[in-house]
Amino acid sequence: MTDPLLTLDKISLKHLHQSLLIDVSLSLKPRQIMTIIGPNGAGKSTLIKIALGLTKPDQGTVFRQPGINIGYMPQRLTLNPLMPLSVERFLAMTRRGAKQIEAALERTGVNHLRKRPLNDISGGETQRVLLSRALLSNPNLLVLDEPAQGVDINGQTELYELINNLRDTLGCAVLMVSHDLHWVMAQTDTVICLNQHICCHGHPEHVSNDPAYLSLFGRRHAEAIALYQHDHDHQHDIHGDVICEHHHD
Known part of the structure; x- marks a missing residue:
């Protein structure tokens, strides 16, 4: 089993007595694309800053694989x-x-x-x-905070396809924040739906039908997402990991 590049374990953070993150855990493996979604103020960018080591959590631990190279793309310049x-x-x-x-x-x-x-x-x-x-x-891990900020519709599709190609050619993992889940759906292995805490997580097909996701974004948004889900010749469990099928002679 491949060791994770990045692990956040039970991360919590408050600011002025307001909870920004509550008991958040995630683990990112090599070559995995993980997308964090959630409403405005959900703590997505705060979580990215903690993952990068720019912000220290009040509680919980952050593990980065020794020698890891991280490439960071901010929301805007x-x-x-x-x-x-x-x-x-x-x-x-x-x-x-x-x-x-x-x-x-x-x-x-x-x-x-x-x-x-x-x-x-x-x-x-x-x-x-x-x-x-x-x-x-020369990153092992790309951290992208709203990479399609200010990009038109056609450009969004091309940019997310480029990110997926970079994952394949460089062999790096990708941790991405996005509001545009319907555009990234075809390229994402695992989705984390965040609203201070993790409401639901897993492969996009599972998350888009989760009651917690539907309560935040609504069924109409989920149905739009379904149009962009990718065809593939394998199955995923609820956490987004590929299920290996064993064939017997």
Whole structure:
């Protein structure tokens, strides 16, 4: 059995006597895509910060596999519009070489933007540049906070397909926060529905029919999601793990 890259065990956090997270546990394995969903204020970004080590929980433990490389993509990039910063110079701030930068931009399909000013590219292009930056750490784990923020519908589909392809080609795991579950459904192995605590979790097909999920998002949203569920030649248990079938002669 493969050891988890990241484990959060019974994480709780309060701020000004308000509970942000309550007894949250998760375990992420290599090559697994895990998507965290939930309403605004559910604690999704807080959970990501704890996973990254940027915030310390009041209770619980965080385990990261020794030697793990984490690539982080934030929700958005805020820049002074008067700052003359090109895509290439922005990525060079990571202290990576020109060949590494070019390779990362090639992987995300935006190497042609290398010399363009950051404030002169589209929302979808900006997200791909941020994803390129995350790839420069040669990650075992990609942590993506709302990766399709500010991206149009067609761009969302392409971006989530790209993330899935990166998982396959790099062999990394992906921990992702998203509001757009119907777009990520075809690419996600495990869904965690969060509302301060974990309401339900498992493979998308199970979660989208869970009463806790339906109470948060409604059946209409679940039915829309069903349109995007992927066809596959294997089955999953309620936790999203693949069920191995044993054939007897």
